[in-house]
Amino acid sequence: MVQRVTRATVRVDDEIVGSIGAGLCVLVGVTHDDDEARARKLADKLSNLRVLDDGTGAMNVSLAEGGGALLVVSQFTLYGDTSRGRRPSWVAAARPEHAESLIDVVVSELRDLGAQVTTGRFRAHMLVELVNDGPVTLTIDV
DSSP states (O other): OEEEEEEEEEEETTEEEEEESSEEEEEEOOBTTOOHHHHHHHHHHHHHOOOEEOSSSOEEEOHHHHOOEEEEEEOGGGGOBOSSSSSOBOTTBOOHHHHHHHHHHHHHHHHHTTOEEEEOOTTSOOEEEEEEEEEEEEOOOO
């Protein structure tokens, strides 16, 4: 899940662990069949996604072209299944050991592509604050 933001911050235990100005707040969910190739593909997509303003009000600029930053936050609840009952099932979410390594690949690839990246803290209770710009919110599945 990607949101274009004017700013975003993530806190753990009243400590800011990640913060950006204008850019993209990315909530990344990992499922069982995700792998490093898919993580690299996601990083490339995020870096080159043309959702930033080109100065005329059109979404024509990517982070790779126009700068900006990314706040990447792991989000297993994106794979919550609410189709039955009232309590979500987390069966589709990858185990933490698998998910954490793939989140690390996404972040590393983004940095290798020249992006400024901050993150949340894996397996922590996080408070995420953001100002959605537009609002622009996209679901990306690679």
